[in-house]
Amino acid sequence: MEPWYDLPVVIAVVILLVILGMALVVLWKIVTNRIDLTYLIAEPDNKASLSRFQFLIFTFVVAGVFLLLCIESGTFVNIPDSVLALLGISGGSYVISKGISANASKSNPNTEAKGAPNAENVEPNPPKQA
Amino acid sequence: MTVLDIGRHVQAGLGAWLAALAAIVFYQIITNPDRLRGLFRTGYGPAEPERIQLVAVFGFATGAYVLEAVKMLNAPGLPTRMPEVPQYLLTVLTGSQAVYLAGKTTHTLNARRNP
Numbered sequence: 001m002e003p004w005y006d007l008p009v010v011i012a013v014v015i016l017l018v019i020l021g022m023a024l025v026v027l028w029k030i031v032t033n034r035i036d037l038t039y040l041i042a043e044p045d046n047k048a049s050l051s052r053f054q055f056l057i058f059t060f061v062v063a064g065v066f067l068l069l070c071i072e073s074g075t076f077v078n079i080p081d082s083v084l085a086l087l088g089i090s091g092g093s094y095v096i097s098k099g100i101s102a103n104a105s106k107s108n109p110n111t112e113a114k115g116a117p118n119a120e121n122v123e124p125n126p127p128k129q130a
Numbered sequence: 131m132t133v134l135d136i137g138r139h140v141q142a143g144l145g146a147w148l149a150a151l152a153a154i155v156f157y158q159i160i161t162n163p164d165r166l167r168g169l170f171r172t173g174y175g176p177a178e179p180e181r182i183q184l185v186a187v188f189g190f191a192t193g194a195y196v197l198e199a200v201k202m203l204n205a206p207g208l209p210t211r212m213p214e215v216p217q218y219l220l221t222v223l224t225g226s227q228a229v230y231l232a233g234k235t236t237h238t239l240n241a242r243r244n245p
Contacts, residue, residue: 009133013136016140016143019140020140023143037155041159046167047168048168050170051230057188058188060148062212066212067148069203077210083214083215086215086220089220097231103238
């Protein structure tokens with residue numbers, strides 16, 4: 001086999017290692033809490049948001065089904081308009097819900113939670129302990 | 131080993147990664163009940179019916195869609211597209227979201243009138 005013939009395989013292996021390596025690093029940081037998921041479904045008032053929770057579940061389900069079908073067929077599968085509409089309904093509901101919550105917070109500033117991350121109360125570089 | 135084989139390994143690896151990510155995210159949510167606080171109510175009152183109906187409807191929609199996907203995987207031949215979401219399900223979901231948002235708006239307006 002000529003050496004130059006292996007080049008696409010070598011490049012593909014390198015891309016495989018980079019993509020999966022980055023994916024594993026993200027997963028490791030989530031497991032060790034270096035990527036904090038506390039506010040994944042919570043609003044700034046520290047209460048869980050149902051529209052965020054719903055959006056999260058729909059995203060995982062659609063992405064999971066898409067990946068499974070791609071693996072099964074060996075190529076990218078088509079995404080029907082109805083699936084995009086489903087994600088759009090969920091995303092639209094999340095945006096409107098966030099607008100309602102933001103409007104409620106503006107009219108009642110006392111509802112903002114202490115300790116929620118924002119530019120004012122998060123140290124950009126907390127001092128490292130020896 | 132060909133480039134196509136490596137592509138399949140990438141797909142399988144990303145599939146396993148997505149499953150692991152979903153498992154970790156939901157494990158962290160379930161084992162820390164504080165993260166679900168306020169999911170079914172706006173303030174400190176009883177659970178709100180518009181939120182309960184939303185959970186029921188999107189739970190049903192998700193389960194129905196996953197079942198369609200499983201049927202497609204078990205069907206003979208290779209899949210060429212994702213399963214369609216039935217029109218009636220989209221209509222029910224839209225109605226459910228509208229009911230939830232209307233309820234949320236009502237609670238917000240009531241809280242503003244009676245702080």
